[in-house]
Amino acid sequence: MSQLDALESQSVYILREAYRSFKQLVMLWSIGKDSTVLLWLARKAFFGHVPIPLLHIDTHYKIPEMIAYRDRFAREWNLTMLVGRNAEALQAGQTFPSGRCNRLQCCAALKSEALKHTLSGEWPRWILNHRTGTYEVQPQPEAFTGVIVGARADEEGSRSKERYFSPRDKHSEWDIAEQPPELWNQFNTDFAPGTHVRIHPLLDWTELNIWEYIERENIPIIDLYFDQGQGTRYRSLGCAPCTGPVVSSARTVAEIIEELKSGKFANIAERSGRQQDAEDGGGLETLRRDGYM
Amino acid sequence: MTTATKTIPFNTYRAEKTALLEKMNIVIIGHVDHGKSTLVGRLLADTDSLPQGKLAEVKARCERNARPFEYAFLLDALKDEQAQGITIDSARCFFRSSRREYILIDAPGHVEFLKNMISGAARAEAAVLVIDAKEGIQENSRRHGYLLGMLGIRQAAVCVNKLDLVNYSRQTFEAIRDEFSAFLRQTGIEPRFFIPISARDGHNIAGRLDKTDWYKGPTVLEALDCFEKEPAAVDKPLRxxxxxxxxxxxxxxxxxxxxxxxxxxxxxxxxxxxxxxxxxxxxxxxxxxxxxxxxxxxxxxxxxxxxxxxxxxxxxxxxxxxAGQETAQVATHLRVNLFWLGREPMIFNKRYLLKLGTAKVPVWLRRIHTVLDASELTTEKNRSHIERHDVAECVLETLKPVAFDLSSAIAQTGRFVIIDQYRICGGGIILEGQRESQTLVAEHVAQRERNWRRSRITPALRAARLGQKSTLVVVTGPADQSGENLARHLEETLFNDGRQVYYLGINNSLLGIDSDLSRSGLRDEFLRRLGEVSHLFTDAGLILITTVSDLDPYELKLIKTLNSPGDCLVVRIGAQTDAEIDADLRLPADLPASEGAKDVAKYLAQQHYLPEYYL
Incomplete structure (x- = not known):
């Protein structure tokens, strides 16, 4: 088996364990390359179907192409597509772009808070009506007990310490020192009432593996990752105000792979274009302890 | 930028263009402070595997905080780890040699975080064990070494680190090598390499300094490349x-x-x-x-x-x-070697969950043969429980038979974990499947009957007074209303005939005695209580009717055993879907409940439960 086969097999195994163990299961889809690969792996795991709802936390500052791409594939692949947001903070303008808070506080409000309350069902969720093509408020949202996330261990320090199945307490907090053990292919799929489990099928994948797999499987990836002629492209997608494109003329998946393997990005961290990381001495740890993806 | 996404034909699969490098997981283990994180940090730095600017960034942070720079800081990412200067949880680090890609798993050495070390090591295919030359072999050097075998890791290299602190002494290195080889030999592990290193100075990591010319073996990097990837087990029987x-x-x-x-x-x-x-x-x-x-x-x-x-x-x-290949074994009693990581000790008479392969079944600790202190390899007998960090050879009993292999034959289906209170609290390997001697439930019932206090009213006196022989009637069938309907009709039929009969509905018991059980989670505990309650009714001389949907043979055996010495009759509605159970009476699914009730009553009369019964 090739390395990609082995990674695929393990991720599929994890997805199936999650599907089997959690009745209230959801998969986060940020539209970026990692969670899109994750979505593709779900189609692999379930033989072309995606029996797990997808959740997108819309910060309202996402690059517009991302929304168009999301809705297109939600329709083509017949996805149960959910959207959540921090309507209150957006309305009050408590965001970094409006100048009322710093980047980290903005992330905490529009992502962590929105995610926490959308998962718990306290805040409304919008669900795509495939018949009309519009989003409607989901009636009686239930709390999700299993949340599948596309985090990779090579992204940054605190993610390198994750388990495949990582229990979170009632407040979505990650008690790092108290993580239960995880052995061989046996995961912590049981959970106490009121708590939930984060599931990370992509932990062992590197950025390069992701692109190699996209190439092998021919997965449709959003255009923002490719140079459209301006000599720049995005390497990591987030909110428009805090995510800068990198200088690169890679127009195809093959060119991106080349760039990562031996070219200009072989030794540069992927999240170097993300501004919020620089504000926290502990990298993303503070955000992640509080439920950030 | 355009708003439309690229149109690519879907559902096409491209052959991989280049043969991708293989990937290998390596765990770095050893006692706390012996320099595991430093070794990994050094390996990453010396092979240019760090992201640009990372080294400078960490050095600058150290300067700001007036702390001397250490390579370990490149790894210990959590704030608590940097503050305390120890590794709390295993980190994955990615790097690549000319031969393959590696995930290095930097495991914590503090015994408090043994569960994290085990989580890291269980993912690995080979191990590098680090020993401080000055401190020598310590408790967790041995404990980690011992656990390697149980975790299924066969390839290891031992690094004697901090050789700079003992002037690169050959004697020190060889003394540690000989002592530790002797220890590991007892656990069945033969390390491929012993390497004298100084992680701080970068000696024998990726390159060599002019310090140990008496050593002719590989550097750590070369040793990693010498490890062989275990081929996928295609030649073994299918599992x-x-x-x-x-x-x-x-x-x-x-x-x-x-x-x-x-x-x-x-x-x-x-x-x-x-x-x-x-x-x-x-x-x-x-x-x-x-x-x-x-x-x-x-x-x-x-x-x-x-x-x-x-x-x-x-x-x-x-x-x-x-079929035609050697198949997995099947048993309820397993002799195992188990390590325990739970805060609460593992005890007798407590229900745990066993996860083995993809099976998840209730399990009980039945016997403790010996308990091993893995840091000393000393054993203890006659223990009443298994403490945190103990390694125990013991016998587990599952409620239903499980399929398994001996770990020596097929590791993947020969190992398991134990769950206590929602969490994995232990793991182990299977040494032997045992012929069922006596089940836990049978033993419990025997003891219960020995100690049951009775008056001089015998079952025969009760039967004579009540004009019936007591029994439990279990109605089973598909998970619909048919069982309940039949049971209710049967109760009425017998009651109107003057019998002492009671229908115990499933919903009723969930309202009372089982109100602490969730509907889905604890079916076996629900059945256990049902068995005990049935025993009270049959002992009191009554006919008790109850329903359980889709009862399997093991569940039926559990109820029958707990109800004994009381009798038990099984009525099965509809065609069998699951494993065959031994039913006394089978009724077609489309039979009206009133007719079915008459059939059951007639059967009870034929079997002499209802003397003087006339239709």
Whole structure:
């Protein structure tokens, strides 16, 4: 088996364990390359179907192409597509772009808070009506007990310490020192009432593996990752105000792979274009302890 | 930028262009402060594997905080770790040599975080064990070394670190090498290399300094490249633990697919297979996959799915084996070697969950043979419980038989974890399946009967007074209303005939004695209580009627045993879907409940439970 086969097999195994163990299961889809690969792996795991709802936390500052791409594939692949947001903070303008808070506080409000309350069902969720093509408020949202996330261990320090199945307490907090053990292919799929489990099928994948797999499987990836002629492209997608494109003329998946393997990005961290990381001495740890993806 | 996404034809699969490098997971273990993180940090720095600017960034942070720079800071990412200067949880680091890609798993050395070390090591294919030359072999050097064998890691290198602190003394290195070799030999592990290193100075990590010319072996980097990747176990008999059964009918897909990962062996269309523990047989109709070239077979390591040539009711947790090959064993009693990580000790008479392959079943600790202190290899007998960090040879009993292999034969289906209170609290390997001596439940009932206090009223006196012989009547069938309807009619029929009879509805017991149980989670505990309650009713001379949907043979045996010495009659409604149970009376599914009740009453009369019964 090739390395990609082995990674695929393990991720599929994890997805199936999650599907089997959690009745209230959801998969986060940020539209970026990692969670899109994750979505593709779900189609692999379930033989072309995606029996797990997808959740997108819309910060309202996402690059517009991302929304168009999301809705297109939600329709083509017949996805149960959910959207959540921090309507209150957006309305009050408590965001970094409006100048009322710093980047980290903005992330905490529009992502962590929105995610926490959308998962718990306290805040409304919008669900795509495939018949009309519009989003409607989901009636009686239930709390999700299993949340599948596309985090990779090579992204940054605190993610390198994750388990495949990582229990979170009632407040979505990650008690790092108290993580239960995880052995061989046996995961912590049981959970106490009121708590939930984060599931990370992509932990062992590197950025390069992701692109190699996209190439092998021919997965449709959003255009923002490719140079459209301006000599720049995005390497990591987030909110428009805090995510800068990198200088690169890679127009195809093959060119991106080349760039990562031996070219200009072989030794540069992927999240170097993300501004919020620089504000926290502990990298993303503070955000992640509080439920950030 | 354009708003439309690129149109690419979907569902096409491209062959991989280049042979990708292989990937290997290596765990770095050893006692706390012996320099594991420093070794990994040094390895990353010396092979240029750090992201640009990372080294400078960490050095600058150290300067700001007026702390001397250490290579370990490159690894210990958590704030608490940097503050305390120790590794709390295993970190994965990615790096690549000319031979392959590596994930280095930097495990914590503090005994408090043994669970984290084990989590890291259980993912690894080979280990590097680090020993401080000045401090010598310590408690966790030995404990970690011992656990390697249990975790299934066969390849190891031992690094004697901080040699700079002992002037690169050959004598010190050799003394540690000899002592530790002798220790590891007792656990069955033979390290391939002993390497004298100084992680701080960068000696024998990726390059050599002019310090140990007496050492002719490889550097750490070279040693890693010498490890061999274990080939996928295609040559062993097929083991395909069934993870789930999928049928996406609503999406217009009629395939019924048994999904799982092939742990060992291979499977091909047309193979005759047997599912264990149920023993059901079928033939492979197809191998299923999404967005991949059609294949007639699949081999070890693949997560895949199969369809069968016939409708079989199989459950997730069963192991699919190939007929004609050596199949998995089946037992309820397992002699195992187990390590315990729970805060609470593992004790007798407590219900735990066992996860083995894809099966998850209730399990009890039955016997403790010996408890080992893995840091000293000393054993203790006559222990009443297993403490945190103990390694115990013991016997476990499951409620229902499980399919397994001896870990020495097939590791993947020969190891398990134990769950206590929602968390994995222990793990182990199977040494032997034991012939069932006496089940926990039978032992409990024997003891219960020995100690039961009675008056001089005997069962015969009760039967004479009540004009009936007491028994439990269990109605089982599909999970619909038919069982309940029959049970209610039967109660009325017998009551109107003047019998002492009681119908215990499932919902009623959930309202009372079982109100602490969730509906789905603890079926076995619900059945245990039902068995005990039935025993009270039958002992009191009554006829008790109850219903349990889709009862399997083991569940029935549990109820019968707990109800004994009381009698038990089983009425089965409809065709059998699951494993055959021994029913005393079978009723067609379409029979009206009132008719069914008469049939059961007649049967009871024939079996002399109801003397003087006339229809």
């Amino acid at each position: 395909f633990p069934v993870q789930d059964i999928y049928k996406f009918t609503e999406q217009g897909d009629d395939r019924r697919i048994a999904a799982g990962r092939i742990e060992t062996g291979s499977v091909t269309t047309g193979d005759d297979v047997v599912f264990l523990p149920s023993g059901k047989r079928a033939r492979i109709a197809s191998i299923e996959a999404f967005n991949a070239p059609r294949a007639e077979s699949a081999g070890a390591g693949r997560s895949t799915g199969v369809t069968l040539d016939r409708q079989l009711y199989i459950q997730p947790g069963e192991v699919m084996c190939r």
